[in-house]
Amino acid sequence: MPLKIIGAGYGRTGTNSLRLALETLGYRTHHMSQLMGDSVQDPFVWQRAYDNPGSHPDEWESVYGKYDAAIDWPTVTVYEQLLKKYPDAKVILTVRSAESWYKSMCNTIFKFFEDDTKQHPEHITNVITFQRSTMFDGYIKGDLSKIKNKEELCWIFDEHIKRVKALVPPENLLVLELGEGWSRLCEFLGCPVPEIPYPNTNSSGESFDLYIKSVFDALEKQNLCPTIGKT
Numbered sequence: 679m680p681l682k683i684i685g686a687g688y689g690r691t692g693t694n695s696l697r698l699a700l701e702t703l704g705y706r707t708h709h710m711s712q713l714m715g716d717s718v719q720d721p722f723v724w725q726r727a728y729d730n731p732g733s734h735p736d737e738w739e740s741v742y743g744k745y746d747a748a749i750d751w752p753t754v755t756v757y758e759q760l761l762k763k764y765p766d767a768k769v770i771l772t773v774r775s776a777e778s779w780y781k782s783m784c785n786t787i788f789k790f791f792e793d794d795t796k797q798h799p800e801h802i803t804n805v806i807t808f809q810r811s812t813m814f815d816g817y818i819k820g821d822l823s824k825i826k827n828k829e830e831l832c833w834i835f836d837e838h839i840k841r842v843k844a845l846v847p848p849e850n851l852l853v854l855e856l857g858e859g860w861s862r863l864c865e866f867l868g869c870p871v872p873e874i875p876y877p878n879t880n881s882s883g884e885s886f887d888l889y890i891k892s893v894f895d896a897l898e899k900q901n902l903c904p905t906i907g908k909t
Protein backbone atom coordinates (compact mmCIF):
# COMPACT_ATOMS: atom_id res chain seq x y z
CA MET A 679 0.00 0.00 0.00
CA PRO A 680 1.71 3.28 -1.08
CA LEU A 681 1.71 6.33 1.18
CA LYS A 682 -0.92 8.81 -0.02
CA ILE A 683 0.01 11.57 2.42
CA ILE A 684 3.46 12.63 3.63
CA GLY A 685 3.79 15.15 6.46
CA ALA A 686 6.66 17.59 6.06
CA GLY A 687 6.03 19.66 9.20
CA TYR A 688 8.28 19.55 12.24
CA GLY A 689 6.99 18.18 15.54
CA ARG A 690 5.08 20.70 17.75
CA THR A 691 3.19 22.09 14.78
CA GLY A 692 -0.06 20.28 15.55
CA THR A 693 0.97 16.91 14.16
CA ASN A 694 -0.89 14.81 16.73
CA SER A 695 -4.11 16.70 16.04
CA LEU A 696 -3.49 16.19 12.32
CA ARG A 697 -2.95 12.46 12.95
CA LEU A 698 -6.35 12.25 14.65
CA ALA A 699 -7.94 14.36 11.91
CA LEU A 700 -6.54 12.11 9.17
CA GLU A 701 -7.71 9.02 11.04
CA THR A 702 -11.19 10.55 11.24
CA LEU A 703 -11.02 10.98 7.46
CA GLY A 704 -10.11 7.30 7.10
CA TYR A 705 -6.32 7.41 6.73
CA ARG A 706 -4.21 4.99 8.74
CA THR A 707 -1.62 7.45 9.91
CA HIS A 708 1.96 6.95 11.06
CA HIS A 709 3.30 9.45 13.61
CA MET A 710 6.19 9.50 16.08
CA SER A 711 3.94 7.81 18.62
CA GLN A 712 3.66 4.78 16.30
CA LEU A 713 7.44 4.40 16.20
CA MET A 714 7.87 4.95 19.94
CA GLY A 715 4.93 2.80 21.00
CA ASP A 716 5.57 -0.17 18.71
CA SER A 717 8.73 -2.18 19.34
CA VAL A 718 8.29 -3.92 15.98
CA GLN A 719 8.98 -0.58 14.24
CA ASP A 720 12.72 -0.55 13.62
CA PRO A 721 14.27 2.94 14.05
CA PHE A 722 17.36 1.78 12.17
CA VAL A 723 15.33 1.70 8.94
CA TRP A 724 15.12 5.51 9.16
CA GLN A 725 18.69 5.77 10.45
CA ARG A 726 20.05 3.86 7.43
CA ALA A 727 18.02 6.06 5.06
CA TYR A 728 19.16 9.20 6.85
CA ASP A 729 22.84 8.16 6.76
CA ASN A 730 22.77 7.00 3.12
CA PRO A 731 19.86 8.66 1.33
CA GLY A 732 18.18 6.47 -1.25
CA SER A 733 20.22 3.39 -0.34
CA HIS A 734 17.41 1.16 0.94
CA PRO A 735 14.20 2.14 -0.88
CA ASP A 736 12.74 -1.35 -0.38
CA GLU A 737 12.82 -1.06 3.39
CA TRP A 738 10.06 1.54 3.60
CA GLU A 739 7.38 -1.10 3.22
CA SER A 740 8.53 -2.72 6.49
CA VAL A 741 7.68 0.41 8.49
CA TYR A 742 5.00 2.15 6.42
CA GLY A 743 3.30 -0.92 4.89
CA LYS A 744 0.30 -0.78 7.24
CA TYR A 745 -0.21 2.98 6.75
CA ASP A 746 -1.41 5.25 3.99
CA ALA A 747 -0.35 8.50 5.65
CA ALA A 748 2.84 9.35 7.54
CA ILE A 749 3.51 12.60 9.38
CA ASP A 750 5.71 14.10 12.13
CA TRP A 751 9.21 12.95 12.99
CA PRO A 752 10.84 10.65 11.81
CA THR A 753 8.96 10.92 8.50
CA VAL A 754 9.91 14.59 8.25
CA THR A 755 13.65 13.72 8.29
CA VAL A 756 13.28 11.67 5.11
CA TYR A 757 10.32 13.29 3.35
CA GLU A 758 12.35 13.94 0.18
CA GLN A 759 13.31 10.27 -0.12
CA LEU A 760 9.71 9.24 0.54
CA LEU A 761 8.49 11.53 -2.22
CA LYS A 762 10.78 9.69 -4.65
CA LYS A 763 9.41 6.36 -3.46
CA TYR A 764 5.76 7.55 -3.41
CA PRO A 765 5.65 10.27 -6.11
CA ASP A 766 1.85 10.50 -6.12
CA ALA A 767 1.65 11.31 -2.41
CA LYS A 768 0.22 14.65 -1.32
CA VAL A 769 2.31 16.67 1.12
CA ILE A 770 0.97 18.43 4.21
CA LEU A 771 3.27 21.01 5.76
CA THR A 772 2.06 21.99 9.23
CA VAL A 773 3.38 25.42 10.26
CA ARG A 774 3.28 28.05 12.99
CA SER A 775 5.56 30.98 13.85
CA ALA A 776 9.15 29.95 14.57
CA GLU A 777 9.02 31.78 17.88
CA SER A 778 5.93 29.93 19.15
CA TRP A 779 7.31 26.63 17.82
CA TYR A 780 10.58 27.10 19.75
CA LYS A 781 8.69 27.90 22.94
CA SER A 782 6.58 24.77 22.50
CA MET A 783 9.74 22.68 21.92
CA CYS A 784 11.33 24.10 25.11
CA ASN A 785 8.22 23.24 27.12
CA THR A 786 8.05 19.63 25.92
CA ILE A 787 10.49 17.70 23.75
CA PHE A 788 13.62 19.56 24.87
CA LYS A 789 12.69 18.93 28.50
CA PHE A 790 12.25 15.26 27.65
CA PHE A 791 15.69 15.21 25.97
CA GLU A 792 17.36 16.87 28.93
CA ASP A 793 15.83 14.62 31.56
CA ASP A 794 18.40 11.89 32.01
CA THR A 795 16.99 10.67 35.34
CA LYS A 796 14.72 8.16 33.59
CA GLN A 797 15.74 4.80 32.23
CA HIS A 798 14.04 3.55 29.10
CA PRO A 799 13.69 0.19 27.38
CA GLU A 800 16.15 -0.45 24.57
CA HIS A 801 13.62 0.36 21.84
CA ILE A 802 12.96 3.84 23.26
CA THR A 803 16.67 4.46 23.82
CA ASN A 804 17.34 3.61 20.16
CA VAL A 805 14.54 5.93 19.04
CA ILE A 806 15.75 8.82 21.21
CA THR A 807 19.35 8.40 20.06
CA PHE A 808 18.23 8.53 16.44
CA GLN A 809 15.92 11.44 17.20
CA ARG A 810 18.65 13.55 18.76
CA SER A 811 21.05 12.87 15.89
CA THR A 812 18.63 13.68 13.07
CA MET A 813 16.20 16.32 14.27
CA PHE A 814 16.58 19.72 12.61
CA ASP A 815 18.72 18.33 9.80
CA GLY A 816 21.28 16.96 12.23
CA TYR A 817 21.91 20.32 13.90
CA ILE A 818 21.90 19.03 17.48
CA LYS A 819 23.62 15.68 16.97
CA GLY A 820 25.26 14.74 20.30
CA ASP A 821 25.42 18.31 21.62
CA LEU A 822 22.28 18.98 23.62
CA SER A 823 23.50 22.44 24.63
CA LYS A 824 22.51 23.53 21.10
CA ILE A 825 18.84 23.41 22.05
CA LYS A 826 19.47 26.75 23.78
CA ASN A 827 20.36 28.38 20.43
CA LYS A 828 16.94 29.87 19.84
CA GLU A 829 17.90 32.05 16.88
CA GLU A 830 19.64 29.26 14.99
CA LEU A 831 16.84 26.78 15.64
CA CYS A 832 14.20 29.28 14.53
CA TRP A 833 16.25 29.91 11.38
CA ILE A 834 16.44 26.15 10.68
CA PHE A 835 12.67 25.88 11.22
CA ASP A 836 11.95 28.68 8.75
CA GLU A 837 14.48 27.37 6.20
CA HIS A 838 12.87 23.96 6.36
CA ILE A 839 9.49 25.49 5.50
CA LYS A 840 11.02 27.40 2.58
CA ARG A 841 12.71 24.26 1.26
CA VAL A 842 9.51 22.20 1.33
CA LYS A 843 7.62 24.96 -0.47
CA ALA A 844 10.35 25.16 -3.11
CA LEU A 845 10.51 21.41 -3.62
CA VAL A 846 6.90 20.27 -3.69
CA PRO A 847 4.70 21.31 -6.64
CA PRO A 848 2.01 23.68 -5.30
CA GLU A 849 -0.87 21.47 -6.45
CA ASN A 850 0.50 18.64 -4.27
CA LEU A 851 1.19 20.77 -1.20
CA LEU A 852 -1.07 21.97 1.59
CA VAL A 853 0.48 24.42 4.05
CA LEU A 854 -1.66 24.05 7.16
CA GLU A 855 -1.50 26.76 9.83
CA LEU A 856 -1.89 25.66 13.43
CA GLY A 857 -5.51 26.04 14.50
CA GLU A 858 -6.93 26.22 10.97
CA GLY A 859 -9.47 23.45 11.28
CA TRP A 860 -11.00 21.15 8.68
CA SER A 861 -11.92 23.29 5.70
CA ARG A 862 -8.77 23.51 3.53
CA LEU A 863 -7.59 20.07 4.65
CA CYS A 864 -10.81 18.43 3.46
CA GLU A 865 -10.80 20.42 0.23
CA PHE A 866 -7.19 19.34 -0.43
CA LEU A 867 -8.02 15.68 0.18
CA GLY A 868 -11.40 15.77 -1.53
CA CYS A 869 -13.29 14.66 1.60
CA PRO A 870 -16.47 16.01 3.18
CA VAL A 871 -15.93 18.05 6.36
CA PRO A 872 -16.68 15.87 9.43
CA GLU A 873 -19.32 17.05 11.84
CA ILE A 874 -17.01 16.85 14.85
CA PRO A 875 -14.62 19.68 15.81
CA TYR A 876 -11.08 19.54 14.46
CA PRO A 877 -8.86 17.88 17.13
CA ASN A 878 -6.95 20.08 19.54
CA THR A 879 -4.43 17.91 21.40
CA ASN A 880 -0.97 17.76 22.89
CA SER A 881 -0.73 21.28 24.29
CA SER A 882 2.41 22.13 26.26
CA GLY A 883 0.51 23.05 29.35
CA GLU A 884 -1.86 20.22 29.88
CA SER A 885 -0.95 17.03 28.20
CA PHE A 886 2.64 16.37 27.16
CA ASP A 887 3.37 14.14 30.15
CA LEU A 888 0.09 12.30 29.55
CA TYR A 889 0.94 11.96 25.88
CA ILE A 890 4.36 10.45 26.65
CA LYS A 891 2.72 8.20 29.23
CA SER A 892 0.25 6.92 26.63
CA VAL A 893 3.16 6.04 24.34
CA PHE A 894 4.87 4.11 27.14
CA ASP A 895 1.61 2.40 28.08
CA ALA A 896 1.39 1.14 24.51
CA LEU A 897 4.87 -0.34 24.86
CA GLU A 898 4.01 -1.85 28.21
CA LYS A 899 1.10 -3.66 26.58
CA GLN A 900 3.73 -5.38 24.46
CA ASN A 901 5.30 -6.63 27.72
CA LEU A 902 8.39 -4.48 27.38
CA CYS A 903 7.98 -3.18 30.92
CA PRO A 904 9.20 0.40 30.40
CA THR A 905 10.95 1.83 33.39
CA ILE A 906 9.97 5.47 32.85
CA GLY A 907 8.25 6.95 35.86
CA LYS A 908 9.14 4.00 38.01
CA THR A 909 12.65 4.99 39.07
Ligand code: A3P
Nearest residue numbers: 690691692693694695782857878879880881882
Ligand atom coordinates in the same frame (compact mmCIF):
# COMPACT_ATOMS: atom_id res chain seq x y z
P1 A3P B 1 1.77 24.30 22.36
O1 A3P B 1 2.94 23.49 22.81
O2 A3P B 1 2.11 25.71 22.00
O3 A3P B 1 0.63 24.17 23.35
P2 A3P B 1 2.40 18.33 18.06
O4 A3P B 1 1.19 17.47 18.17
O5 A3P B 1 3.00 18.36 16.70
O6 A3P B 1 3.42 17.97 19.11
O7 A3P B 1 1.94 19.85 18.33
C1 A3P B 1 1.41 20.26 19.57
C2 A3P B 1 1.21 21.76 19.55
O8 A3P B 1 0.15 22.09 18.62
C3 A3P B 1 0.76 22.31 20.89
O9 A3P B 1 1.26 23.64 20.98
C4 A3P B 1 -0.76 22.30 20.76
O10 A3P B 1 -1.42 23.18 21.66
C5 A3P B 1 -0.90 22.77 19.32
N1 A3P B 1 -2.18 22.38 18.71
C6 A3P B 1 -2.58 21.14 18.40
N2 A3P B 1 -3.81 21.16 17.85
C7 A3P B 1 -4.19 22.46 17.81
C8 A3P B 1 -5.38 23.15 17.34
N3 A3P B 1 -6.41 22.48 16.82
N4 A3P B 1 -5.41 24.50 17.46
C9 A3P B 1 -4.36 25.18 17.99
N5 A3P B 1 -3.23 24.59 18.46
C10 A3P B 1 -3.14 23.25 18.37
